[in-house]
Amino acid sequence: MDQADKALDALRVHIKKEIVDNYFADRVYLEEDTEVLRQEVKDYTESLAGLSKRFMALYHALGSKEACALMMEILQIENWPFYPEYGNLSGSEQVDLLHDTRRRGFTVYRRYRNLVFDLYERLQQESVKVHEAYAKIQTHLKLLNEDINKFNLSYDFGLIAAQIEAMDGGREESMSGGLLSSEREELSTRMRFKRLKFTDEELPPVADLPPLAEIQRKLDSLIERFYLPMGCCS
Secondary structure (H helix, E strand, C coil), rough: HHHHHHHHHHHHHHHHHHHHHHHHHHHHHHHHHHHHHHHHHHHHHHHHHHHHHHHHHHHHCCCHHHHHHHHHHHHHCCCCCHHHHHHCCCCHHHHCCCCCCCCCCCCCCHHHHHHHHHHHHHHHHHHHHHCCCHHHHHHHHHHHHHHHHHHHHHCCHHHEEEEEEECCCCCCCCEECCCHHHHHHHHHHHHHCCCCCCCCCCCCCCCCCHHHHHHHHHHHHHHHCCCCCCHCCC
């Protein structure tokens, strides 16, 4: 073997090694970014638990299903968030939803009105943060899947194996490490990185709630219509 052949063999080995090294480096990056995204989803799920208590506290303060229905109509929400979970709570658990809420006002009516307003305002402010987290996850998911698409195109093992086989003169064992051309299709499938997708159950969307100032007049009408000097608001 002359010097030219040795140089070509060394170049082939270098190219194969670089392909493998680049593949695993890029795959590690995708795996790490995927883990970051999954942690964001986990944090989002935990924040939903806090938001659910805000919704349920408001349901309890409103005092009746009819009042809750009108509230959801004002908010233009068809499926009432966390209402089934609220219905599954015991009476004492429902009352306990308001245990840390300060009551303001001299009359029972004013305390009730302020209670509903305060609960909604806290709910709306927290929903904004959760809604922003949801949007951030959707953006992260889109960008990650774009990277996955680029990765899968860059590391099409069927094409890579064919190119290296051609470089090696059409030999059946085209890549070192036991990667045979007969295994290309199976290997290509196994080595592709799967795109991520979250269902609504895995990543429940959050209603976009308007600020209190935008619905205050309608909320006043609701309170006047359904006001009763309930024990939870006295």
